[in-house]
Amino acid sequence: MTNPRTLTPNRRQTLAGLAAAGAALAAPAVHAQGATEITFNYPIAVGGPITKIIDGYCEDFAKANPGFRVKPVYTGSYQDTLTKTLTAMKGGDAPSLACLLSVDMFTLITEDAIVAWDDLPGSDKGWLDSFYPAFLENSRTGGKTWGVPFQRSTVVLYWNKDLFREVGLNPDVAPASWDEQVAFAQKLTKREGEQTTRWGLQIPSSGFPYWLFQGFTTQNDVRLMNPEGNQVVFGDPRVAEALKYWVDLSVVHKVHPPGIVEWGTTPRDFFERKTAMMWTTTGNLTNVRRNASFPFGVAMLPAGKRRGSPTGGGNLYVFKQANPAQREAAARFARFLTTPERAAQWCIDTGYVAVSPAAFETPALKAYAAEFPPALVARDQLPHAVAELSTYDNQRVTKALNDGLQAALTGRKQPAAAMGDSQAEAERLLRPFKRG
Amino acid sequence: MPRLRPATRTTLVAWLLLSPALVLLALFTHYPAIATVWRSFHSTPRGARPAVFVGLENYEAMVADPIFWTSLANTGIYAAATVPLSMALALAMALLVNAAIPGRGLARLAFFTPTVLPMIAVANLWLFFFTPGYGLIDRATSALFGWGPTNWIGDPQTALGAMIAIAIWKEAGFFMIFYLAALQAIPPTLYDAARVEGASRWTTFRRVTLPLLGPTSLFILVNAVINGFRLVDHIIVMTRGGPDNATQLLLTYIYEVGFRFWDTATASALTVVLLVMLGLLALIQFAALERRTHYR
Secondary structure, eight states: OOOTTOOSOOHHHHHHHHHHHHHHHHSTTTOSSOOEEEEEEEOOSSOSHHHHHHHHHHHHHHHHSTTEEEEEEEOSSHHHHHHHHHHHHHTTOOOSEEEEEGGGHHHHHHTTOEEOGGGSTTOOHHHHTSSOHHHHTTTEETTEEOOEEEEEEEEEEEEEHHHHHHTTOOTTOOOOBHHHHHHHHHHHOEEETTEEEEEEEEOOOSSOHHHHHHHHHHHTTOOSBOTTSSOBOTTSHHHHHHHHHHHHHHHTSOOSOSSOOOTTTHHHHHHTTSEEEEEEEGGGHHHHHHHOSSOEEEEOOOBSSSOOEEEEEEEEEEETTSOHHHHHHHHHHHHHHTSHHHHHHHHHHHOOBOSSHHHHTSHHHHHHHHHOGGGGHHHHHGGGEEOOOOOTTHHHHHHHHHHHHHHHHTTSSOHHHHHHHHHHHHHHHHGGGTOO | OOOOOHHHHHHHHHHHHHHHHHHHHIIIIIHHHHHHHHHHTBOOOBTTBOOOBOTTHHHHHHHTOHHHHHHHHHHHHHHHHHHHHHHHHHHHHHHHHHSOOTTHHHHHHHHHHHHHSOHHHHHHHHHHHTOTTTSHHHHHHHHHHOOOOOOTTTSHHHHHHHHHHHHHHHHHHHHHHHHHHHHHHSOHHHHHHHHHHTOOHHHHIIIIIHHHTHHHHHHHHHHHHHHHHHOOHHHHHHTTTOSTTTTOOHHHHHHIIIIISOOHHHHHHHHHHHHHHHHHHHHHIIIIIGGGOOOO
């Protein structure tokens, strides 16, 4: 199917064609031409509001585009979705379209799984250039666009205004620099004898500490990888310096819990007033808005040498196993999802950042932002944002960094030594990809 | 068609009756095992590059990988702790709820509940039990011993222990059911006889109850050992093998290498190690222990 010269349909296509013909005969009025149906793997663990939104998009799309249908399949976490999608692909049954992490781009290219959007029918340069450059950084390599930004986020700082007031800080001003972050956190940390009953700041480090850590490294003015995805600089002194700042928050300043901080329970710690400030994804915005029983603020991450945060979240990818009609359907659907109006509504409903500047110019999003200004923080941070760590053999290289970070945060290794070890491991993993 | 000789016919019928089981076994047990060994001697196919024969290269890389050794050591600790502890706890609970105590039905239900819960639900439950500061465990230790907040699953010192505790909590109730059934199958006449002889409660337990629980114990042991290597769902949910591989077991590492890194060759080599280990353990169990177990 990957060979465009092959005009003879293979057996599966023939069978699918027969099935479609059967369906067409049975219901000639509905499927006059036999609709092209594509499968769309979408990462969601449980049903709920987001499932309904996606279902709604698929229905609206079918109405607006007769002859094309999208069948969403909800496949769990991002990690599960990647696993399921690649396993299905190896069995010859890949979905036509999937929403996967932007950082999986190199993995998908190595597996020869996806096609670039530039070559698809119905896609054009104007559309592909309409997204925020910060989001495209992780979607392009080798002059081609492999992913279309859809469900994107960045890291932001949330703070509890009540607690700021309680300790005599201005409740409307977040820390703007690394020094202020420590100073504020010191004021906010509450101790009773030996025990800390409230932490000043919490930054999650379970599972994917590298993502939060990229906030620190960007602020310390260092980029962790090159655009080709075959070189990392974990061993750079500025990286160790950034890590030392994170470690010192708990070891020296004692304003941050020691050891590994759980990603999943950090928002809850914030709601329970166990921490006065937290770093987490903008994707948590709607969650915090619903569950915080106190006034809260959202701000860009504090600046070190500069402001900075990684982008994150999911892109849309088209799979090579899709036939030309399915590829066209995928391209149409992606354009449909990323129209400014729809991107704006998506941002309002979920808290994810709308992917194009045009979306922020829509009346709906302007009205929402006037009523709830935190919705704009992530966008305003985008000019300072960098691509999330993504390289060839991504999962392994990321693990090398994660292990080093956790070793330093749990006190097993000194920051510089830990990053040196991560660099050595990453060098070893990336060697095969440097030969070109 | 000539009539088959009775002996031939019996053999044929036997094979026919066996064939469904044989086919299933070959398809789902033997073929995957052999395919795994085969793949462990080949490179990982990627995109357009097919797999090529590489001999022992995957095994050499595995032996040079420090995470492999960490996961092997962790697996040893995990199995060595969960197997005896969950069995002992199961027996203690079975003895307790077999005796005439008030609220017996409720206690049985409580002990068995963890078994019914899916492991993923268990993991999410314990994530909150272990939350530093206000989680159930920290509240209990602070009320009882005045301990400060402990980051149970975020500290390499305690993370593996925390995972072991969950596995035991989950397993013991299940094994208790087998012990309970076995206890109730012991003829009361034996206890009557022991009482007539004037045996103490401890002697009765050691000389009557325990030997008669032998076959059940062997059955539970086999299951516990298998689960000691297999029960890792909560680790994948709670720590993903972290922090810094402190809770990385052989099976979680196989999953990570196979389905996150897509390095099927190395994952196959790791699986062969697990297969050999389990095979050896099964041999030891059946050869050494079976002889010392009373079935009558």
